[in-house]
Amino acid sequence: MRVVLFLGLVVCLFSQPLPAERLSIAVSHSIPPYFIKEEDRGSMLEIIREALQLNGHELGNIHYVTNKRMVAMFNNGEVDIIVNPPPNLKTGFPTNSILHFENVVIALSANNFNITGLDDLVDKRLLAFQFAKAYLGPEFLAMTEENERYVEFAQQINQLRHLYLGRTDAIILDRGIFLYYLEKLSQQMDVSEAISYFSLFPRVPRYISFLDGGLASEFNESLKVLERSGRRQQIIDSYFYQNRQP
Numbered sequence: 001m002r003v004v005l006f007l008g009l010v011v012c013l014f015s016q017p018l019p020a021e022r023l024s025i026a027v028s029h030s031i032p033p034y035f036i037k038e039e040d041r042g043s044m045l046e047i048i049r050e051a052l053q054l055n056g057h058e059l060g061n062i063h064y065v066t067n068k069r070m071v072a073m074f075n076n077g078e079v080d081i082i083v084n085p086p087p088n089l090k091t092g093f094p095t096n097s098i099l100h101f102e103n104v105v106i107a108l109s110a111n112n113f114n115i116t117g118l119d120d121l122v123d124k125r126l127l128a129f130q131f132a133k134a135y136l137g138p139e140f141l142a143m144t145e146e147n148e149r150y151v152e153f154a155q156q157i158n159q160l161r162h163l164y165l166g167r168t169d170a171i172i173l174d175r176g177i178f179l180y181y182l183e184k185l186s187q188q189m190d191v192s193e194a195i196s197y198f199s200l201f202p203r204v205p206r207y208i209s210f211l212d213g214g215l216a217s218e219f220n221e222s223l224k225v226l227e228r229s230g231r232r233q234q235i236i237d238s239y240f241y242q243n244r245q246p
Helices: 002-015 043-053 067-075 138-146 157-164 175-186 213-229 231-237
Strands: 022-027 058-064 081-083 099-101 103-108 126-129 150-153 170-174 195-198 204-206 208-210
Touching: 022 067, 043 058, 043 099, 043 213, 043 231, 067 081, 103 157, 103 175, 126 157, 157 170, 157 175, 170 175, 208 213, 213 231
Parallel strands: 022 058, 022 081, 126 150, 126 170
Antiparallel strands: 081 208, 099 204, 103 170, 103 195
16 A cells, blocks of 8 residues: 555656746847847747746746857856757757747838849848848848848848838848837837738747756647647737737
């Protein structure tokens, strides 16, 4: 009888969630609307927080550091979680995708552009995000070398300003970042003119990685709960201009 009771206790212990923890996280930089450092919020940050809370955990310190420092902190055990770990990182346990980044070409619909490939951008006044030439692949780089009117902006909201003022033909940035800054810009100028999206780049999954494999597994289960309930999409939508009620 004692053996049976002991085995039953072991089963119960291993079926329980891991003890509640306060977990630290490192991210490479502030990326509105996914991580907004100044406001301690963001769509990806909120999803991470809520998924952790479902298992009784709490998100503690958030470290905004360089990519190199982020990886070093994780490898040294200084943080429990990192955001968007490099694919060659051997430390830790990656989670399922939390959301996707999607770089798109955006133009005013009134221009009636037919953009089906990168070749269609060669003759356009084109504004992209900083370091786009490094991120968007060799074919994109080749296009920019032929386009004498290609420019990169560090402040992405200025891409939108130039678009709506007619100072550029098209802009390239993440769809979510565009919608976030569109709301900000709507408080300063008229942004009611229709726009067109051109999807020339693949959607990129974004996830986090845990030092602890058990926590990663718990997190994946919590993500499924947020997905099934519609809460994950609700969080994402709350940051986007086109999903807000007037």
